[in-house]
Amino acid sequence: MIVQRFNLCTERFQAAGAAGRSQGRRNHRIYCFQAIDKQAAKQNLRFAIGPTQRGGSATRQQRGVVLEAQVELEGLSKSLDYDLLPGKWKLVYTSAPDVAPLVASNVFSSLLPVKVGDIYQEFSTVELGQVKNIITFEFAGLLDSGTAEVRASYAVRSPRRIRLQFDEAGVRDFRISDQAEAFLAPALLPRGWVSHQALLALREAEVFIPFRSGLPRLFNSASNNLERNLERNFGSEYLLTYLDEDTLIGSQTGTGGTFIFGRASV
Numbered sequence: 001m002i003v004q005r006f007n008l009c010t011e012r013f014q015a016a017g018a019a020g021r022s023q024g025r026r027n028h029r030i031y032c033f034q035a036i037d038k039q040a041a042k043q044n045l046r047f048a049i050g051p052t053q054r055g056g057s058a059t060r061q062q063r064g065v066v067l068e069a070q071v072e073l074e075g076l077s078k079s080l081d082y083d084l085l086p087g088k089w090k091l092v093y094t095s096a097p098d099v100a101p102l103v104a105s106n107v108f109s110s111l112l113p114v115k116v117g118d119i120y121q122e123f124s125t126v127e128l129g130q131v132k133n134i135i136t137f138e139f140a141g142l143l144d145s146g147t148a149e150v151r152a153s154y155a156v157r158s159p160r161r162i163r164l165q166f167d168e169a170g171v172r173d174f175r176i177s178d179q180a181e182a183f184l185a186p187a188l189l190p191r192g193w194v195s196h197q198a199l200l201a202l203r204e205a206e207v208f209i210p211f212r213s214g215l216p217r218l219f220n221s222a223s224n225n226l227e228r229n230l231e232r233n234f235g236s237e238y239l240l241t242y243l244d245e246d247t248l249i250g251s252q253t254g255t256g257g258t259f260i261f262g263r264a265s266v
Contacts, residue, residue: 041073042247049093049260054119056104063095070249070258074242080160081243082126089248089261091119096257102135113140120264121248129154131164147173151208154238162238170208 048065052058058066094100102116117136124130133150137143150169154162242249248261 038073038076038244041069041076045069045073045247045260046092052093054092054103055094055100056102058095066093066095067258070242070260073247074249077242077244080240082156084243084245085123085240085248086125088120088122088264090264091121091259092262093260094257096252096259099257099259113142114138115140117145121259121261123154126156143174143176145173145175146171149208157237160240162240164236164238166211168208168210170206172206172208174205 045066048062048069049055052062052066055063055066091103094103099119102119115138117138119136120132120134122132122134131152131154133152135148136145137148138145148169148171151167153165153167155165157163237253238250239253240248240250246263248259248263250259250261251257252259
């Protein structure tokens with residue numbers, strides 16, 4: 001029976017794609033049959049998310065399908081178990097207006113030099129109260145890969161809400177492209193052992209800016225401005241609407257928007 005209901009949802013979702021391309025059916029709406037258990041509801045949600053490229057290319061109709069499947073799954077959750085929160089979670093979909101452009105950049109990767117890779121949130125235990133926002137990226141012709149990271153502390157404020165305090169932000173794990181290395185080594189660095197050590201140091205470099213520190217006034221002001229922008233854009237509070245062994249759904253209190261994660265493979 002689950003398959004039949006899922007197939008009906010599938011047909012309606014495919015109809016939404018056609019409706020989005022039709023000038024005469026702009027008000028077309030999609031309804032999925034209610035799932036009879038969590039696994040069926042998650043299957044509906046995964047299917048709805050599938051063609052949206054993490055939300056970056058989602059049409060209005062597709063966002064509506066995802067939202068309906070999301071609400072259906074959330075309705076099957078009566079309470080939240082924070083013991084399931086620790087671990088690394090991989091972003092599979094977002095409707096947040098400040099994050100969607102990051103994943104949308106991959107849609108136009110042939111036109112833009114920067115490509116955003118996987119995006120993660122990594123939570124410690126509630127007792128430790130640490131969380132990392134991790135974005136992997138590459139820069140055509142310069143970096144094969146790099147990692148941007150925002151580190152924060154969190155505390156539980158209610159059965160479904162946590163509060164964030166941003167601590168520092170930075171970049172790490174640079175992997176220079178072969179083209180850039182071929183240019184740097186002979187052109188700017190001495191050949192041989194020194195060249196090798198310099199490139200190795202660049203690969204292992206980490207640069208992090210603390211938000212609260214004894215930095216000189218100019219840099220401290222810039223750090224405070226960055227923190228205020230993070231709180232305004234990403235929200236200092238996070239509402240968790242669904243959590244189980246492999247799925248996490250949350251929303252921010254800043255500019256709004258949903259984040260849907262799957263637990264990352266270790």
